[in-house]
Amino acid sequence: MSNTSPTLAQLEQKDTFIRRHIGPGKGEIEEMLSAIGASSLDDLIEQTVPAGIALPEPLKCGEGATEVEALSELKAVAAKNKINRSFIGMGYYDTHVPNVILRNVLENPGWYTAYTPYQPEIAQGRLEAILNFQQVTIDLTGLELASASLLDESTAAAEAMGLAKRVSKNKKANIFFVSDDVHPQTLDVVKTRAEMFGFEIVTGPAEEAAEHDVFGALLQYPTSTGEIKDISDIIAAVQAKKGIAAVAADLMSLVMLKSPGELGADVALGSAQRFGVPMGYGGPHAAFFATRESFKRSLPGRIIGVSKDTRDRPALRMALQTREQHIRREKANSNICTAQVLLANMASFYAVYHGPQGLKTIAERIHRFADILATGLTLKGTSKGVALKHSTYFDTLTVLVENKEDVLAKAYAKGMNLRADLEGAVGVALDETTTREDILALFDVILGDNHGLSVEDLDAEVTTQAVKSIPEELVRTSDILTHEVFNKYHSETEMLRYIKSLENKDLALNHSMISLGSCTMKLNATAEMIPVTWAEFGQLHPFAPLDQAVGYQEMIAELAEWLIDVTGYDALSMQPNSGAQGEYAGLLAIQRYHESRGDSHRNVCLIPSSAHGTNPASAQMVSLKVVVVACDSNGNVDLNDLRKKAEEVGDNLSCAMITYPSTHGVYEETVKEICDIVHEHGGQVYMDGANMNAQVGITSPGFIGSDVSHLNLHKTFCIPHGGGGPGMGPIGVKSHLAPFLPNHTVINAETAGKDCGAVSGAPWGSASILPISYMYIKMMGSEGLRRATEVAILNANYVAKKLEGHFEILYKGNNDRVAHECIIDLRPLKEASGVTELDIAKRLNDYGFHSPTMSFPVAGTLMVEPTESEAKYELDRFINAMISIRQEIAKVESGEWDATDNPLHNAPHTLADICDSNWNRSYDRMLAAYPAPEVHRNKFWPTVNRIDDVYGDRNLICSCPSIESYIEG
Numbered sequence: 029m030s031n032t033s034p035t036l037a038q039l040e041q042k043d044t045f046i047r048r049h050i051g052p053g054k055g056e057i058e059e060m061l062s063a064i065g066a067s068s069l070d071d072l073i074e075q076t077v078p079a080g081i082a083l084p085e086p087l088k089c090g091e092g093a094t095e096v097e098a099l100s101e102l103k104a105v106a107a108k109n110k111i112n113r114s115f116i117g118m119g120y121y122d123t124h125v126p127n128v129i130l131r132n133v134l135e136n137p138g139w140y141t142a143y144t145p146y147q148p149e150i151a152q153g154r155l156e157a158i159l160n161f162q163q164v165t166i167d168l169t170g171l172e173l174a175s176a177s178l179l180d181e182s183t184a185a186a187e188a189m190g191l192a193k194r195v196s197k198n199k200k201a202n203i204f205f206v207s208d209d210v211h212p213q214t215l216d217v218v219k220t221r222a223e224m225f226g227f228e229i230v231t232g233p234a235e236e237a238a239e240h241d242v243f244g245a246l247l248q249y250p251t252s253t254g255e256i257k258d259i260s261d262i263i264a265a266v267q268a269k270k271g272i273a274a275v276a277a278d279l280m281s282l283v284m285l286k287s288p289g290e291l292g293a294d295v296a297l298g299s300a301q302r303f304g305v306p307m308g309y310g311g312p313h314a315a316f317f318a319t320r321e322s323f324k325r326s327l328p329g330r331i332i333g334v335s336k337d338t339r340d341r342p343a344l345r346m347a348l349q350t351r352e353q354h355i356r357r358e359k360a361n362s363n364i365c366t367a368q369v370l371l372a373n374m375a376s377f378y379a380v381y382h383g384p385q386g387l388k389t390i391a392e393r394i395h396r397f398a399d400i401l402a403t404g405l406t407l408k409g410t411s412k413g414v415a416l417k418h419s420t421y422f423d424t425l426t427v428l429v430e431n432k433e434d435v436l437a438k439a440y441a442k443g444m445n446l447r448a449d450l451e452g453a454v455g456v457a458l459d460e461t462t463t464r465e466d467i468l469a470l471f472d473v474i475l476g477d478n479h480g481l482s483v484e485d486l487d488a489e490v491t492t493q494a495v496k497s498i499p500e501e502l503v504r505t506s507d508i509l510t511h512e513v514f515n516k517y518h519s520e521t522e523m524l525r526y527i528k529s530l531e532n533k534d535l536a537l538n539h540s541m542i543s544l545g546s547c548t549m550k551l552n553a554t555a556e557m558i559p560v561t562w563a564e565f566g567q568l569h570p571f572a573p574l575d576q577a578v579g580y581q582e583m584i585a586e587l588a589e590w591l592i593d594v595t596g597y598d599a600l601s602m603q604p605n606s607g608a609q610g611e612y613a614g615l616l617a618i619q620r621y622h623e624s625r626g627d628s629h630r631n632v633c634l635i636p637s638s639a640h641g642t643n644p645a646s647a648q649m650v651s652l653k654v655v656v657v658a659c660d661s662n663g664n665v666d667l668n669d670l671r672k673k674a675e676e677v678g679d680n681l682s683c684a685m686i687t688y689p690s691t692h693g694v695y696e697e698t699v700k701e702i703c704d705i706v707h708e709h710g711g712q713v714y715m716d717g718a719n720m721n722a723q724v725g726i727t728s729p730g731f732i733g734s735d736v737s738h739l740n741l742h743k744t745f746c747i748p749h750g751g752g753g754p755g756m757g758p759i760g761v762k763s764h765l766a767p768f769l770p771n772h773t774v775i776n777a778e779t780a781g782k783d784c785g786a787v788s789g790a791p792w793g794s795a796s797i798l799p800i801s802y803m804y805i806k807m808m809g810s811e812g813l814r815r816a817t818e819v820a821i822l823n824a825n826y827v828a829k830k831l832e833g834h835f836e837i838l839y840k841g842n843n844d845r846v847a848h849e850c851i852i853d854l855r856p857l858k859e860a861s862g863v864t865e866l867d868i869a870k871r872l873n874d875y876g877f878h879s880p881t882m883s884f885p886v887a888g889t890l891m892v893e894p895t896e897s898e899a900k901y902e903l904d905r906f907i908n909a910m911i912s913i914r915q916e917i918a919k920v921e922s923g924e925w926d927a928t929d930n931p932l933h934n935a936p937h938t939l940a941d942i943c944d945s946n947w948n949r950s951y952d953r954m955l956a957a958y959p960a961p962e963v964h965r966n967k968f969w970p971t972v973n974r975i976d977d978v979y980g981d982r983n984l985i986c987s988c989p990s991i992e993s994y995i996e997g
């Protein structure tokens with residue numbers, strides 16, 4: 029060993045991000061390789077991945093940048109966005125994100141790295157926040173039952189159409205009426221959805237809704253151009269024809285307006301964006317959706333409900349899970365899986381922080397500014413006065429102007445965006461951030477610089493004239509947000525503690541690994557997250573002129589290019605805002621392609637039995653008939669069955685949806701053959717890209733031979749799960765499908781098919797989270813991306829190897845290797861001991877772990893996907909916990925422990941158990957709560973005991989329970 033100190037050049041060596049993203053260090057990788065009997069990572073990959081699908085060349089994503097470099101480069105790109113004051117409206121408004129929420133929720137890994145709350149005992153915090161969101165929805169819409177958020181207002185409207193079709197008693201009707209004053213992007217998305225369902229869309233003035241034989245109608249309240257009219261008669265007329273009346277509403281205006289429920293609506297929906305969630309060039313934001321109690325089984329998306337735990341305390345969990353798409357599959361209500369939980373939580377916290385009085389002040393201020401603006405613009409006596417299209421409004425004026433282009437140009441020159449798509453008029457939408465200066469600037473732009481108006485004088489005028497811009501009969505008289513939670517946390521200290529108290533109840537990635545098969549819970553690096561809350565990305569309206577979004581366009585284009593390289597496709601659409609939406613968009617492209625070739629009879633989709641539930645659910649959304657293909661005993665798609673089914677279907681074959689590596693966690697040797705068989709029958713291959721974490725840099729869907737895939741950027745490409753969303757599901761396609769990618773009616777994208785409708789409300793989906801994936805690829809580079817895949821495979825094989833001998837690993841591929849995940853078969857143990865997979869999942873909580881995926885894709889199993897981000901130390905901790913649990917099971921098996929009086933059956937253990945003076949179990953408290961030595965270092969306490977699902981479903985309560993019910997009796 030030499031004693032010389034390192035040279036400056038050595039000290040200047042860059043701190044690469046790759047070694048931060050990838051959990052195991054060099055030495056650990058060596059140890060793990062030797063434990064599984066592979067000589068190198070290359071050797072492991074050669075043993076695991078079929079030779080025929082190995083990419084011949086490395087990726088072209090460049091060299092990995094350091095965090096410092098990538099952040100400064102992206103900052104320069106972001107600076108090319110021009111942030112104008114936005115008065116565009118159309119469902120997107122500027123808002124002040126309360127800083128206490130910005131930092132402690134949106135920027136806090138305790139919130140954003142959590143998983144969907146399938147394990148409710150360790151998720152009571154976000155479940156409470158979502159329940160609050162449902163309560164906000166219920167109060168403001170005046171309906172009985174609300175869901176836990178949908179993807180955006182436009183898709184929520186499409187879901188309302190689907191619900192209407194399911195529940196309408198007018199069974200023979202095939203028309204869905206859409207009022208001509210809904211937001212144009214909503215009409216676009218609804219039309220796309222209707223086309224594939226075979227529904228007829230009729231548009232016209234709202235008053236004509238009931239003139240048609242409709243199963244439902246969609247109205248907007250206030251209308252897209254701002255008018256507030258009493259729609260109760262229209263609603264009643266639609267209902268008289270046994271149609272379902274859905275109302276797209278604006279959440280802020282509902283603070284002052286009579287609710288859709290009070291007007292008789294069956295469904296109310298809309299965006300919760302302006303409740304403290306940045307516009308972000310289109311998303312992510314949560315949509316709200318409410319309906320009647322009687323339609324609960326038809327509601328799209330998740331519902332959070334109140335149930336009780338084994339100590340009879342109230343406890344929250346996702347209700348009516350048997351209606352979820354993984355169980356209902358092609359009979360599902362919708363394909364919604366990932367939704368927008370993080371953003372729903374932000375909106376609910378906004379309501380908690382401001383409370384009913386604060387919200388009222390905000391809404392009234394917005395409305396007062398609208399009155400002042402309207403009064404000034406229409407002031408009689410000034411020669412320059414202009415006319416308004418509507419005399420009623422909440423915050424949006426449609427100003428009739430002769431010289432629209434001049435007005436818009438003047439606005440742009442002053443750094444202001446007005447709504448530009450109206451004929452002979454500009455739209456001006458005000459919001460929470462509107463100031464007196466804004467109003468004066470709007471006068472300047474519309475009336476000319478020397479208008480001589482003063483906000484103070486106009487304010488007095490509004491008062492003396494008693495301006496009635498909200499019709500008397502539509503003024504809200506009912507209370508909102510009377511529940512205690514909305515009336516308690518109005519100081520920042522109280523709010524901070526409330527947020528923290530909920531965060532403490534939840535196990536997220538900042539506590540321990542969450543090894544969810546198929547869901548790829550990898551590192552969401554801080555450097556990736558930082559740009560999300562830059563104003564340059566946050567404050568852009570999705571319909572801002574393209575020349576103001578140069579930075580966004582550049583970032584999106586570069587990311588698209590990388591993803592095209594990674595997937596081996598030719599074109600990509602960033603519009604779908606979840607994986608399931610990507611599936612829908614991809615299948616849509618396939619169906620349009622067939623139609624373009626005169627093959628509109630092709631209407632069958634082959635799906636292997638191992639597929640994720642969203643696959644068949646998406647297939648039914650484009651009216652495809654699902655034919656299930658069997659899997660063989662090794663978990664592979666049964667080629668003979670595939671051939672047989674393809675032949676039976678013949679000319680009617682539209683496509684096959686496959687997942688690769690399969691959800692069984694193996695690289696099928698025959699995947700190319702599968703593609704060939706489908707193609708031979710004239711079908712297209714849809715490859716579900718959720719498992720891209722086992723492909724990146726090693727193989728690719730395009731190279732294997734499939735035609736279209738979605739990517740779950742919230743899995744493989746590091747967007748955090750947010751406790752159940754957001755996500756992004758862009759689709760890559762081969763060139764023949766490129767003309768059938770989604771377009772958008774407000775902003776036309778050059779890459780998209782010109783005749784294709786939209787699938788999301790915003791042209792680039794949830795654009796503001798794309799910087800996360802951009803940063804990831806930029807910092808990993810081609811080499812780092814491949815290395816991540818290799819280590820993901822190493823980690824999975826290490827876990828599988830170490831658990832072997834204790835548990836059965838269900839499927840293995842080549843050389844007994846698994847892919848990036850493995851399935852632990854618990855059925856033999858259950859048989860022998862009575863201990864269930866649920867007992868094991870909950871017992872893992874006592875050890876400080878989130879359970880792996882339970883009973884998917886095979887009932888009675890756990891699917892473990894450790895990802896490359898987990899170091900050997902953490903893997904060992906998990907492995908030791910599993911082995912220790914196995915030994916506990918043995919004690920039940922042997923009769924040493926009673927069948928029910930044992931720590932597995934009673935898991936998870938709470939402080940209430942341990943502190944119970946009547947502890948009467950046959951095992952001791954230390955074993956219950958501290959089953960492994962490591963637990964002493966960092967104990968996580970589940971806050972409720974095991975939850976009774978059946979009770980909760982029988983007594984469905986989806987609104988906030990009273991505080992008293994939380995106090996232990």
Ligand SMILES: *Cc1c(COP(=O)(O)O)cnc(C)c1O
Pocket residue numbers: 364365366546547606607608609640642643687691716718719740755757
């Ligand atoms: C996660 C997942 C999906 C659905 O993606 P969402 O973003 O939740 O809609 C589809 N297929 C597979 C295999 C998945 O793991």
